[in-house]
Amino acid sequence: MTELHQAAAAGDYDLVEDIVKKNSCDLNQKDLDWNKKTPLHWAASRGQTEMVRILIENGARACLRTDNGWTPAHFAAESGRLAVLRLLHSLHAPVDKEDTSGDKPVRIAEIYGHEDCVHFLEKAEIESRNYRQMAKLNGLPLDDTDEEWEQDRNEARLQGKSSN
Template sequence: MTELHQAAAAGSFDQVEEILRQNRCDPNQKDIDWNSKTPLHWAAAKDHSVMPFPGHAEIVRILIEHGARPCLMTEHGWTAAHLAAESGRLAVLRLLHSLHAPIDKEDFCGDKPVRIAEIYGHQDCVGYLKKAETECQAYRKMAAQKGIILDDTDEEWGEHGKEKEESRISQSNTRTQA
């Protein structure tokens, strides 16, 4: 875990800002000891509303302004939106959506952030995500038509996810044959 991961997890806006300003850490580094979470994953999941201003949404914003990619996934396929949905962070979900982050990606089990919000009972997030998913898909379609390149795919996880899925299918077939 880098000092940027730690600062984002702790909700220390000033420390996050200083680390980013000095280019001391890559905002997209995945921590293999913590399920490949990036600093953005930590910031999206944590509730820093009890901390003095600026709070968790501003940490998410500054990370993205410094190149953090909201499409990056943990080893289980969770984006920052999944973690915000799990924790009921509506302000973070609104921010991610306003920045055209992918808020409708499926994880390894096929669950989107809206499903995660449903599981954890965050009805305000569920209502917002249902509307935002439609807007996200419409924006993605418009971008494709206009040739706008979107950063909405974690290429590394895509390969990792395919390998895991093939392994799961193979194990399932082996059990069925036994």
């Protein structure tokens, strides 16, 4: 776990801003000891809305996934962090991706009984899908895919097929 991971998890805004200003750490580094969580995953799970904003505004990618396919939105949904979900959605972060079990953040919120998050995510999923379609039609760039995770997932599928 890097200093940035620790600062994001602890909610140490001053240290995060200092690290970001000095550009002394990769904002998107995945921690191999913690299921490939990024600092943004930690901030989202802890409900630190302003930390999430700082990280994304400075280049953290909200589409990155843990080893089980969770985005920051999954973590916010698990812990009932509606303000974080609203922020992620307003920044066009993916709030509707399926994890390796096929669960979207809305399902995670449902499992943990966060009804306010469920209601929000049901609407946000439709808005996100519409935004991606509009962006594609207009040639706007989207950052909604974790290429490394997709590659690992495809390789695992191929290995599974070859062993059968």
